Amino acid sequence: MMNIMKSLALGFLALSLESPVIQAEPQDIQDEAGYATSTLDARVARLEKKAANQPLTEVVREMDRLKEELKKLRGQVEEMHNDLERQSGQMAALVQKNAELEARSPGGTTTGAPASPNPAATAGEAAATGTSVTGSPDQAKPPGNIDAALAAPKPQVAPPDPFARQKEYEHAFETLKAAKYTEAISEFQAFVAKYPTGDYSDSANYWLGEALYVNRAFVPAREAFRKMIADFPQSAKVPDAKLKLAYIEYENQQYPRARELLSEIAKNYPNSATAKMAEKRLERMRQENR
Template identity: 35%
Template sequence: MSSPLVKQVQARFSMAGAFASAMLLAISLSAHADDSRLSLADRVSQLEQAVQNRTQAGIEQVNRIQDLQSQVQQLQGQVEELQHQLQQAGEQGKAQYVDLDSRLGRLEAGNGASGGNAQKPVQAAVAPAAQAASAAPAASAAPATPAADPAQAQAAYNAAFTALRGGQYAQASRLFRDFIQQYPDHALTPNAFYWLGESYYVTMNYQVAHDAFAHLLSAFPKSEKAPDAMLKLGYTQVELKQTAAAVATLKAVSRQYPGSNAASLAQERLRRLQLSGGQG
């Protein structure tokens, strides 16, 4: 049998072991609680960092979109300028079709080098019919023939228009002048003046084209070709560096023929003039 002393010692050792176990358990629980708190804090920090990163990414994306929009606007402006240059190059390419007849037509106009109306607005360009008629491209040297029947007149007009559509601009201008000379009071005469102006415009005989369009507006102000003639008159003034007159003419197109295709084109040309500082 164990002595009371041994039992007492054993009891003390048992209590000491229990106390030690309890202490270890408390330390372990405390450490686990600290680890849990640290982990939660880390998670909150990570979430905050993720939100911040996403916010920054969103801001960067908005900035990139704004940069792209700005680049698109710049590219649109460049495309418009290239289109204008391409149009100019095409017109210059068409000049190869010009022969002695087109030069003769400019001389016949009488004021191809005058430039006296450089700063006159459209009201001056569409002055009284007698004044504009003196500036209009003259007919060919052939004498006027008596008015033929309607079929002959239509055939003559069709021949001139076919030449124009085929790129035979010198021939077209000659045929349209002949038509105007032979049929000055025909219903198609205003159209003939318009296409005569076009035949000179595409071959860069801008002064003669100017005179044809101006005469149409003066002699046939109610013609269905009047809006387009006024628009092209403004175009020729741009090419002739008559900027003030061109602006006045193009504004008059929008004012007198609102809602028309000519008015829309006039507004576009005015916008291009403003963007280019008045250089067309």
Template identity: 35%
Template sequence: MKKSRLLAPLFGALLFSQGAVHAADDALEQRLQRLERRVGHITELMLEVQALKRTNRELQGQVEEQQHMLERLRKKQRELYLDLDERLGRLQGAPAAAATPAPEERPAEVPAARPVPGSSPAARSSSSKPSRSAGERADYDAAYASLNPSKRRYKDAINGFNAFLAKYPQSDLADNALYWLGESYYVTQDNKSALAAFDRLLKEFPDSDKVPGALLKKGYILDAMGKRKEARNTLQQVLDQYPSSSVASMAKARLKHMKSR
């Protein structure tokens, strides 16, 4: 009997401890489940972040590719302008043409004839032109040849025309050299240098047949620089002063495009 009384508290304590253990196990299990849910949530967030990073890299790659394509299109457009200038010069051969004829198509210089007795002073003055050395012609032709569409050595053309202008500042080809120097800078997207070349042509050779083309390209460059008012004024100058030139229609089209933007 005594033994039973002694064992009763012991069993009670044992049952209580087992219950406490079960309760602790349940609490621990719940904590583990909460932690697992949190870890799972964090894992999902990490996966989402990684997916966003991957998408961002893909989009960045697409943007870079589109920028590269746009740059190539812009360069191609400039090359087309240059080629168009050359073709206009070859087809028309007019004094107001935007481009000079190719060197091999330019007429050879004819030695000035001796004045005929009784001829007018105007006739005598028109038959005399400044002499041009063979080296001068060769240097110009070498620089111009670099612009050939099959070569497109624009840096060589820039160096060649700059060297020509430094060596022959009084040459009757100086205005041509300045124009094609501006075109070379324009194609290579050096707008600041191109604008300087065209401005120099307009200032030093206001009577040159390259003036309409120089004004047209100046308008293009000013538009690209965001100077819309100056660009419109320059392009309008082409229409006002050279309405029959080969570039007048191009100036008109550009002005129309600018108004639609």
């Protein structure tokens, strides 16, 4: 029986390693399934140790739980992939808009020296007025300060970078993906303070809550998710923010409230990936008698 247990454990370990995409994702994605403190390898190792003292059904049940967690991780990877695709589309739209603006803008003008007066016209004007065209050179020239003003180049003002907002958001997002959670929190806080509304503001608020959640700072994470839902009720991130609020209640052992929130998600967003994750967490709570 020991050999059977070991084969099952090793077989599941191979299954968990078959997707290089999941392994390549940052720690925040791996922590989506409850943010366990031990790795899958360690849990499989414990299965081997317990195999001799536990019935086969218990080992299989634990392996099924691990499989569910892997499915959740794959769902998170797909979610991040879709988010990046959306960002790429927005970038292409901005590039096209910027090109159209440049095409419509008028060409630059050059500043030259003032045209020399026509001698014949000057003589005619002098004859008509009875004045002489002869005189000192200083009388014929405009004041020197006027010449200086005409010749002085106009100061050039650099146009604002149309991609500044996107660059700042992507930098914060890359910091989060690199598992630099404290730095990511600071960058997302600066972003939402600078850009309270507009492109990427809803996602920035969501990922701020996510970074706080990974750091197990549940109180500010709850505030960030609630603010995101209140400020951006039409955002596609709202279901995910509600799911994280339910997870926070679960982590705080507020199981009735967690069950209530999870049930609302499953009801209000049927057939969505978020609803499926909520249903799986509800099933897990039933198995745990919570």
